[in-house]
Amino acid sequence: QKEVEQDPGPLSVPEGAIVSLNCTYSNSAFQYFMWYRQYSRKGPELLMYTYSSGNKEDGRFTAQVDKSSKYISLFIRDSQPSDSATYLCAMSPIKAAGNKLTFGGGTRVLVKP
Amino acid sequence: DAGVTQSPTHLIKTRGQQVTLRCSPKSGHDTVSWYQQALGQGPQFIFQYYEEEERQRGNFPDRFSGHQFPNYSSELNVNALLLGDSALYLCASSLVVGRGLTEAFFGQGTRLTVV
Numbered sequence: 492q493k494e495v496e497q498d499p500g501p502l503s504v505p506e507g508a509i510v511s512l513n514c515t516y517s518n519s520a521f522q523y524f525m526w527y528r529q530y531s532r533k534g535p536e537l538l539m540y541t542y543s544s545g546n547k548e549d550g551r552f553t554a555q556v557d558k559s560s561k562y563i564s565l566f567i568r569d570s571q572p573s574d575s576a577t578y579l580c581a582m583s584p585i586k587a588a589g590n591k592l593t594f595g596g597g598t599r600v601l602v603k604p
Numbered sequence: 605d606a607g608v609t610q611s612p613t614h615l616i617k618t619r620g621q622q623v624t625l626r627c628s629p630k631s632g633h634d635t636v637s638w639y640q641q642a643l644g645q646g647p648q649f650i651f652q653y654y655e656e657e658e659r660q661r662g663n664f665p666d667r668f669s670g671h672q673f674p675n676y677s678s679e680l681n682v683n684a685l686l687l688g689d690s691a692l693y694l695c696a697s698s699l700v701v702g703r704g705l706t707e708a709f710f711g712q713g714t715r716l717t718v719v
Contacts (some may be wrong), residue, residue, distance in 0.1 A: 495646075497646070499644075523707075525707065527710075532692075532715070533692070533712055533713070534608075534610075534694055534710040534711050534712045534713045535647070535710045536708075536712070537707055537708070537709060537710075540707050549653070579646050579647070581646075590652070590660070590698070591637070591649050591652060591660050592637075592639075592649060592696075592708060593646070593649070594646030594647050594648070595646050596645050597644075597645070599647050602676045
């Protein structure tokens with residue numbers, strides 16, 4: 492069993508819809524939670540990171556962490572075709588946001604005009 | 605502000621050969637991590653360098669080795685290449701702050717094809 496599980500998709504939504512992505516994890520040592528966006532043949536781009544449980548909002552993006560359920564989510568509001576990409580969740584131990592990240596397999600998202 | 609830069613962007617090698625990949629961290633960052641990303645999968649941690657020493661290592665064989673230079677740039681070396689080493693190799697940089705690290709910023713990667 493992988494430490495971080497993520498539905499590979501693809502997830503297809505119409506432009507303007509809300510995109511809902513999630514990951515589950517098994518290692519309770521994870522404290523930092525990140526979402527990266529990766530376009531085809533490019534490196535991952537950091538979208539958001541959160542520490543511990545709760546919500547964090549940044550523009551059209553909202554990240555949620557539920558440590559009791561070992562479940563994290565990313566919501567993208569008013570989705571655009573430019574949001575079409577693979578979204579990776581990543582996690583790391585406490586006080587080490589850049590330290591030995593453990594990634595999910597990524598969810599491919601397609602936003603149709 | 606230059607981000608993380610990697611070279612070369614693409615590389616084709618023959619099975620059994622050796623390869624060296626290079627990475628320059630984001631300006632102001634002092635820690636470099638390397639990841640391997642197979643097609644359709646998430647990146648997997650190879651190792652991390654700080655103060656010119658390997659600090660952490662993932663589940664990769666000794667054929668994978670690295671180096672960090674005084675200017676914080678880094679190299680990843682892979683010996684005795686196997687077909688299964690074909691992947692996108694990603695470099696990420698961070699900054700040590702207190703007892704922790706800032707979030708990781710990734711380069712564009714080097715796509716290695718072993719034939």
